[in-house]
Amino acid sequence: MKTAVSSANSSRLALVFADFKEITKARLAVSVVFSSITGYLLGAVEINYFSLLLLAFGGYCMVGASNAYNQIIEKDLDVLMDRTKNRPIPSGRMSVNTAMFIAVLLTVLGLVSLYFLNPKTAMFGAISIFLYTSVYTPLKTKTPLAVFVGAFPGAIPFMLGWVAATNEFGVEPGALFMIQFFWQFPHFWALAWMLDDDYKKGGFKMLPTGKKDKGTALQIIMYTIWMVIISIVPAFGFTGRLQLSVVGATVIFIMGLFMLFFAFRLYENRDNVSAKKLMLASVSYITLMQVVFVIDKFI
Structure with missing residues (x-):
């Protein structure tokens, strides 16, 4: 009996973790973190590994929050498309309230982490979230120029690492x-x-x-x-x-x-x-x- 319960709990945790990766678009977030780290290495005179850890954690939170907000906003449209209909919200595996809690928590954790590096890094992180969720996402159904707008937050990570390392833009x-x-x-x-x-x-x-x-x-x-x-x-x-x-x-x-x-x-x-x-x-x-x-x- 204990083995069966333990197995069920493990399966449940695996599903929760899988949905977390999906709502934050883990692979995309990791690639963004990679860009930020390379920018940091290019800008740093001396590498501080704690700063690298803060940058990686804060960067993942920023991207994860942006993607969670995006999936909340587009939940009714995601149902219509084959590539998105099985996402956590449209499939019913995750409620909007849960997704919003994740998005807000990641926003706070990300901004605090980046602020510990320096205020400029946190500012650019906040700008990235705002542009992605409040400008790019609504424009996607209005005009192809949405891609141009979306390229701004998408281009921030590479230079964010340099700003994190130098506190200069x-x-x-x-x-x-x-x-x-x-x-x-x-x-x-x-x-x-x-x-x-x-x-x-x-x-x-x-x-x-x-x-x-x-x-x-x-x-x-x-x-x-x-x-x-x-x-x-x-x-x-x-x-x-x-x-x-x-x-x-x-x-x-x-x-x-x-x-x-x-x-x-x-x-x-x-x-x-x-x-x-x-x-x-x-x-x-x-x-x-x-x-x-x-x-x-x-x-």
Whole structure:
């Protein structure tokens, strides 16, 4: 009997944990934390591991809170889409009140954690939550410009790490912000291309032209080019302490060309297979690019 009860409790806890990961979008949150940590490593003169822990915890809380608020706001639309109908709220596994409690708790914990680093970091974290939940989320059913608005909170994590390390906002974190800002357009539009039919069920307008056409593909190419250019600007000495060697810039440029190749393939084929390859290439690019920046600094 005790074994059966223990097994049931374990299963229940596993389901609760799974729903927590879903409501906070754990994989996305972890990738955001990774961006913040790389930004911190680039900005830090001396690495403080307690500060890194605060940044990672606060960053996860900020992203988790934003996603929880988003799923509360969009609960009636999530029911309509295949990719979201099994989320905790629309499926009935989690009440709105529980989700709101999680969102508010994560907001408080995240802001306090980031404030202990410095007030500027907490301020940018708060701005990120506000823009994502109060501007980007409502705009998604109104206009494709929502993606432009959403790119602002999405670009904050990379530069947030630098601000956390230095308590300063200048050209260096500005450059990190711009890299991730322009990266988001080809990444998200590739994803939106794949999910366009499902998005339309919920009334979301995510592609820039509203269609999977050459116009959308061309904009993806243009933003990819800008992303590559901005990624190697630190090699030319215009970004203060944020620097990049010729070797590092060459590696990043080559990676950017690979991503651009998949953008052109999408323009030629205009199919979901090409969109998926571009999306995967974009994930690889942002991760490896940040790794190259860090390695380049320390060697």
